[in-house]
Amino acid sequence: MKLYDISMPIHPNMQSWEDIQANKPIFDTDTNAHVTSTTMTLNLHTGTHIDAPLHMINDADTFETISIEKLVRQVKVVDVTEVQDGITSKDLEAYSINENDFLLLKTKNSYHSSESFDFDFIYLTEDGADYLIEREIAGVGIDTLGIERSQEGNPTHRKIFRQQIIIMEGLRLAEVEAGEYFMVAAPLHMVGTEAAPARVLLFEEKPF
Secondary structure, three states, rough: EEEEEEEOOOOOOOOHHOOOOOHHHEEEEEEOOOEEEEEEEEEOOOEEEOOHHOOOOOOOHHHHHHHHHHHHHEEEEEOOOOOOOOOOHHOOOOOOOOOOOEEEEEOOOOOOOOOOOOOOOOOOOOOHHHHHOOOOOEEEEOOOOOOOOOOOOHHHHHHHHHHOOEEEEOOOOOOOEEEEEEEEEEEOOOOOOEEEEEEEEEEEEOOO
C-alpha cells in the first residue's frame, strides 16, 4: 500500500511565515548522564498545521471544535501547478468539485525550498474561496504556510471559516499525483488555540 507523508519536517532552519526568525522552532536540549530531554518552542502556524476559525475571527471557535473524524477521510488532490499567482474560480471550474469534498491544492509551492519563504507564493483568491463555498466543500488544504496573501482583511480565511470549512496549510505535495486518496491528518490535541500542528498522511487505498 503506497503511503505519502505530506508533512513538513520540523527543524530549526525550516521556513517560517515571511522568514520571521521568532517563528522558527527552537530546540532546547539538555543531557544529564545518559538522559536527554528537549523542550521545543513552536509557533502553531509553522510547518504543516490546521487552522481553527479563531485564527481570523475574534471570539470564534477554537481548535478542539474540529473533530478528528473530519480529518480522517477521502480527499482529492487537485493539480493547479500551472497557476502563476492566485487560484481563481476560473481555475477551479475545470475540475470536478462536489459537495462535501475535501480538496488539497497542489501548486508550484510544493517545489519551492522547504527552508526559505516564498513571498510570491500561490494562494487562493477571495473569488476562488467563493467558488469553493458555493460548491459546499468540507475542507481545503494548500502547499504553503498561508492560504492567502495580499488581500486586505483576509477574506479568503474569513469567508471559509464562516462556513465551517476546514483550512489546512503547509502541505508538501511534490510527489503526489492528482487524484483521490485516503487522508489521515493527526493534529496535536490542542484546546483553546487557533491552530494545531499536524502530521498528514495520504494512502492510495483506504488502510482499514
